[in-house]
Amino acid sequence: MLKRRQLRLVATVAAVVAWATMAVARVNGVILDSPALVQAFTLDDHNGKPFTADSLKGHWSLVLAGFTNCPDVCPFTLANLEQVVAELGLRVRPDRLPAVIFLAVDPDRDRPNLKDYVVQFHPDFIGVTGAIDQIDRALKGIDAVAVRAKPDARGNYQVTHSAAVAVIDPQGRLVAKISPPFEPAPTAQFLADLFHQRENARAVGSGQ
Amino acid sequence: MIGAWLELPRLAVIGSALVGAALVPVVPASAGESLKIENAWVPWAPPGLKVHVAYMTIVNRGATDRVIVGAESTDYERIELHRSVIKGGVSTMQAIDEVRVPANGRVEFAPTGLHLMLIGPRRPQAVDGHVQIVLRLSSGEEVDVSAVVRRRDDAGHDAHSHH
Numbered sequence: 001m002l003k004r005r006q007l008r009l010v011a012t013v014a015a016v017v018a019w020a021t022m023a024v025a026r027v028n029g030v031i032l033d034s035p036a037l038v039q040a041f042t043l044d045d046h047n048g049k050p051f052t053a054d055s056l057k058g059h060w061s062l063v064l065a066g067f068t069n070c071p072d073v074c075p076f077t078l079a080n081l082e083q084v085v086a087e088l089g090l091r092v093r094p095d096r097l098p099a100v101i102f103l104a105v106d107p108d109r110d111r112p113n114l115k116d117y118v119v120q121f122h123p124d125f126i127g128v129t130g131a132i133d134q135i136d137r138a139l140k141g142i143d144a145v146a147v148r149a150k151p152d153a154r155g156n157y158q159v160t161h162s163a164a165v166a167v168i169d170p171q172g173r174l175v176a177k178i179s180p181p182f183e184p185a186p187t188a189q190f191l192a193d194l195f196h197q198r199e200n201a202r203a204v205g206s207g208q
Numbered sequence: 209m210i211g212a213w214l215e216l217p218r219l220a221v222i223g224s225a226l227v228g229a230a231l232v233p234v235v236p237a238s239a240g241e242s243l244k245i246e247n248a249w250v251p252w253a254p255p256g257l258k259v260h261v262a263y264m265t266i267v268n269r270g271a272t273d274r275v276i277v278g279a280e281s282t283d284y285e286r287i288e289l290h291r292s293v294i295k296g297g298v299s300t301m302q303a304i305d306e307v308r309v310p311a312n313g314r315v316e317f318a319p320t321g322l323h324l325m326l327i328g329p330r331r332p333q334a335v336d337g338h339v340q341i342v343l344r345l346s347s348g349e350e351v352d353v354s355a356v357v358r359r360r361d362d363a364g365h366d367a368h369s370h371h
Contacts, residue, residue, distance in 0.1 A: 079360045116254035
């Protein structure tokens with residue numbers, strides 16, 4: 001009896017290890033060697049309230065660049081982030097759940113639709129935009145780029161932007177970046193591990 | 209292991225029998241008959257957005273390649289063939305002139321890849337409503353597509369089923 005139980009335990013551990021290895025393999029996550037403080041910027045959120053670098057403090061944040069005339073990649077990423085946060089809810093305390101912030105880089109076209117575009121994925125998601133120079137400062141803060149192409153004859157233009165999602169810690173510092181595909185369960189596990197590790201490190205640090 | 213190896217040829221025989229059976233009734237008379245559209249859908253987008261997207265799987269059961277050179281819909285000002293490319297960490301969309309659907313092959317229009325960009329909606333979208341799209345082929349023929357409007361989370365299993 002005991003032997004069979006031990007075997008079963010070994011099999012379970014092996015399955016868990018195999019699952020965890022698979023999960024890790026499906027996250028394109030990079031943790032920065034040293035966190036980089038997001039420098040000051042001033043934008044507005046989708047309700048017209050000021051949103052600054054300080055708004056990133058006090059909680060974890062996931063920040064991605066995009067634009068509302070992006071019908072394919074941006075909605076795909078936002079929909080996946082909604083699932084990532086739902087999965088995270090099973091792994092971390094509610095106060096550790098990250099804010100999801102969509103940095104809209106095409107303000108003239110984004111402003112009228114920003115709220116509708118963002119809250120269709122989750123009512124707590126936040127769209128932010130503003131003056132181009134402030135958008136560029138925010139982009140720099142999350143180590144991202146956006147290029148607005150020249151308009152065509154019809155006045156349409158494409159926007160090229162970083163695909164990665166920036167992970168900002170509660171001190172307002174860029175600590176990691178995750179790249180597509182954002183598969184919900186492994187991405188949530190990556191973030192949960194990162195949050196635990198950083199908060200443990202802080203607890204040890206403050207004890208010295 | 210030996211058992212598994214022995215199973216393989218038998219499965220292959222069954223597989224080719226199935227494929228053969230499927231091909232018999234559809235000796236193509238025209239492009240419209242040889243191209244089959246599966247799982248065509250348009251993610252619901254809030255009112256006010258001027259750019260929507262359509263996804264689908266296009267199956268070519270014919271013996272010759274088919275080339276999609278354009279698309280239109282009475283529901284939109286125009287439609288463009290697009291491909292999203294994520295390269296070097298940067299996401300970009302490229303308009304493309306044509307999409308080749310190989311003989312006895314298929315092409316997936318799916319999130320973060322090939323898609324139809326629907327520009328300038330002429331009427332509001334409704335969940336469970338349909339968007340009628342006409343694909344134009346290089347042969348001059350047309351293929352009718354009826355794409356259902358669904359919320360993305362309802363469609364999530366489709367979007368991920370190809371991994």
